[in-house]
Each structure stands twice: as structure tokens, then as C-alpha cells.
Amino acid sequence: MTTIPVAVPRKGRPLEAVLDRVAAVADLEEQADSIASTLRYEKAVTKGTQTPAEDVYDRLAEYSDTDRYHPEYTLLRDARLGVPRRIVFDSLRVDLGEHELHLVGREEPFRALRKHEFGLGFDSADLVLEEVVSIEPEPLSSLDELNDRIDPHDTDVRVVDGLGDTVHHALLSMPDVADAPDREFLRGYEGPLCISPRYERLVRAVLGTEATDGVSFRYPDDRDEEAAIASIGVGIYLTVTGSTARDHGLSVGERLFPSETVLLENPTEHEDVAAAVAELLVGGIETPV
Template sequence: MGETIPIAVPRKGRPLESVLDRLARRVGISELADDITSTLRHEKALTKGTLESTEGNVYHRLADYSTVSDATEPEFTLVRDDRKGKPRRIVFDSVTIPLEGVDGVPDGTRIQLVGREEPFRALRTHEFALGFDSADLVLEEVVELRPEPLDRIEDVNARIDPADTDVRVVTGLGDTVYHTLMATPEVAPSAASIDREFLEGYEGPLCIEPRYERLVRAVLGTRTLDGVEFAYPDDGREEEAAIADAGLGVYLTVTGSTAREHGLLLGEQLFPSETVLLETSPELTDAIRAVRSLLNGPDLETELAVSS
């Protein structure tokens, strides 16, 4: 029997889909990846109320999903969703993927994807040697705050105190969206860009999601934030609408269409938000390093460039 290597992954959403896409390209599990992704998208639609279930309640559906013959079939579990009413939601739990015949990986090696609410924290406790999570969480948890800004994922490791954690970023998966500065026409400078330089001379409210406060401090640098007062959206209020009320803010954007609908002008893309491969250095073995190399690779189109 070869080694089974557990890898912590998000339970749902874009980061998990990015991990599955990566494995589909590298290991050839397209059918499995599609099965997990379609199941979770279906369950998300049911939780949001945009789709009506004809398959019984959430417990019946979970029982159907959990009828598996072995660990190579995906298993799911229930969590409380943060939507109104805190409904139970079906999310990913685990699956085992054999790597037989994969170049560079020892014979008999398997990986076990294990769902975690916050994979980065599971790596910090040395529960896993490898995992995937949003780069945002690394900034929110362990990156040092300094006067100068941080504008590249590539520089994240340099700001992690070795005494704080053994976890390091290996590479990104290229599923990039951006924390973007945006402003109303009344607040935006008339003859300059909405960027860090503008912020250095700005005094007033800056609307952000509360969970991103430390991230924004790290990305912008503490010097830039002199004279800036953070404001936060009220519970249940759309972020772009709250930014429009404040006049200036930072939020994640893909196309920026929703921001424009609220009359906001898009400014500098301050920092890329991307799913990243993480490692806990003391836990690495030869087999784990081989799997890490399999998951990394030069074919990734990522904002990150970290040598392994």
C-alpha cells in the first residue's frame, strides 16, 4: 500500500472549484470534478431559493449523496449557511483520488481532499502538510502590517513571521479577482486616478467589509491610511450600495458591472485575490513534495511567482 496524503480544501465556492479544475487538468478527473461542482452549485441554488427542490429535504438529499461504495466517490456533509434563517447547506466533505501512473509520483500514492471551513488554519496546526485556501485569509491572519503597501501575492511570504507560523504560499491557481478601489464621481479626483496616491492625501470614510480590515491595512500600508476612517456596510446591505453612500471604498470585483450600476467609478486594482496552494514546511516528505510539484507546474497563469 502506498501513502495517502490528505490535502485541506475549501468546502464550497470558487476556491474549491479552482482546486478541482486544477486536478482535472493534472490528474484527469474531469468527470469527478464536474460531479462535485454540479452537486454543490445545485445545492447552493436550493439554499438561495432560486431553485425549488423536488428531491425531498436536505437530509434526504444528503443521504442520497452519501450512498457511496468506496472513498473514491465524493462524500458531502451539512453546515449552517450564513444566509437569512441560517439554513443547513450541503457542502463537500472528502474524496480519495488514486495517482497511479502519474509521472513523478511514487506508485500507490493517493491524495485525499478533505473539506475544511478554513484550510489555512488547519495547516497552521500541522493537521495537514498541503492545502488550498484564499490568499486573502493569509493576509487577514499572519502577514505583518507595515507602513509601505503590499501589492503582489509574490511578496506575501516575505511578510510572514517564521515565529508565527510554518505555513508558506507555494503558488496561485489563477482564479484571480481583485480588491478594487472605487469612488463616486463626487469624491473621485477630477484630474487624477483613483489610486494609492489619491488615498495618501484623502481624509474621510473608506467603506470595506469588516473581515477585510486587516487585509486592507496590509495592502495599502499603514502610512497611506493616515486620516482615513473605516466604514462598514450594514447587515444585509449590498457592499457597492454602502460604498456609494460613503463615497469611497474597496471591494472585490470581477467585471465591475454592479459597481457601475451604483454610480461608482472603478479605480486601482489594489491586490489580486486568488486561491493559493499552501504548505506546512516541517511536515513535508518526499511523497508530499512530489504531489506538491504535480499541483504546481509552469502551466499555471497566476499572479504569484514563488519558487519551490
């Protein structure tokens, strides 16, 4: 049996998307649900909305098991105020019959692939946009375009395909600014645009430099994003249904780019068996070129 290591996120929606995809090709539904529920509970503990009866080390010991195909967890310092300890996913081996998949938790799987630590991994498409996609005059609107925007001198990592856990970076505005803001509206717009500061490079790539001429970025600071956009008049934020944005009086406009978990590969660290596993995980979809 050949073991294929795969870098995966340690927590959150991207990890759950990976577990759901792996469960679709292996007998993993019960474990996937258990991991997801455990990490949601631990997130609630970290945020203070749950009060556990046991110490963090006792909980970690309770979650642990010596069985080869049992999930493993680890303890990290969270980035929140006060740097609380948080239990996160660490490792899981999945029996695929002829091969064994070893899911290995990493804080930044994409960067682990960039450093040639893994041949396969899962991470958010956002991180690819934030780190390596070139900013050009023309906008970027789909996952299929990502690989064409990656400089081969910058990284060997390429996007294989998305997992479908899609939320969108959407254009939002107050109705007195625009009823249904879209890219055409932005091409003629000059003024403040509210975005999260971590997404500035992503937004520049998604909109293209032609659309950002005359635009000045503003940041929410310590306010909720929707409230900040409402006060500024127009902005870009991640939305699923748009209901929270509408609660703030905002119009939900064009979906600019999908925020989705993607399968990544570093071909220089790829083996034939890893290629077969990658094909299995994305349903036989070939890597875009």
C-alpha cells in the same frame, strides 16, 4: 501507493478552483463538474431559490457512494439567518498513479495547516492577509510578497503559488471624488473609506500604514457594498469586471490586491512525496522564499 492528505475548502469558488487544478493533472473532469453543480444546487436550496423534491437526508444519501474514488459529502449548519442545514463537500480520493491525493474538506483549511493537521492545503490568500501578514508602512500588492510578511514565530505555513482564479480588491469611487482612484490618490486622501469589516486588517496590509493615515473606515452594515461605497464616495471591494460598481455610478480604479485561491504548505509536516505532489499541482513553480 502513498496517500497525501490535502485540506480544501468545503464549497464555493475556491473549491471549484482546486477541483479544476486537480482535474488538470488527473482524470477528474466529470467528477469535478458533478461536485461543482451539486454544491451550486445545494447553495440555491439554502438560499431559497430552489425547492427540492427530496428531504436533505435523502439527497445526501443519493449523492453518496461506497466507491473509493467517489466524492463524499456532509451536512453542516450554515451561518445564515435561521442556521439552515447545507450539504457541502467532505472528501475525495484522486488516483495519481504512483500516489493518491486525498482531498479533505475543511471550513478553514489555512487554520488546519497552522494547527499542523495537514502538510498541504488550499485556501484564499485573503485569509493569510487577515490572520498572519504583518502590517507595515509600505503597501502589499502581490502574492509573491506574502511570505516575506509572515512572521516565522507566528506560523510555519507558507504560500506556494496561486491558482489563477483571480478577482481583485479594487479601489472604487464616485467620479466627483476621483475619476480613476489609485494608490497615489489614497496617499493624499483624508476622509471616510468604505470597506467590509472582515477585510479591515487585509486593507491595512494592502494599503500600508502610510496610506491609511487620515482615513476613517466605514462599513456597509446591511446595505450592498457597491451602494454603500457610492453613498460614502470611496471604498474598496472585490470586483471581477466592475460592471455592478459602474451600475451604481462608481469609477473602477486600481486593482490593489488579487483575491485568489493559493496552495499552502506547512514544511514541518512536509514529506518528499508531498513536495512532489505540490510541484505537480502548481505546474513546477517553486515555493517563494
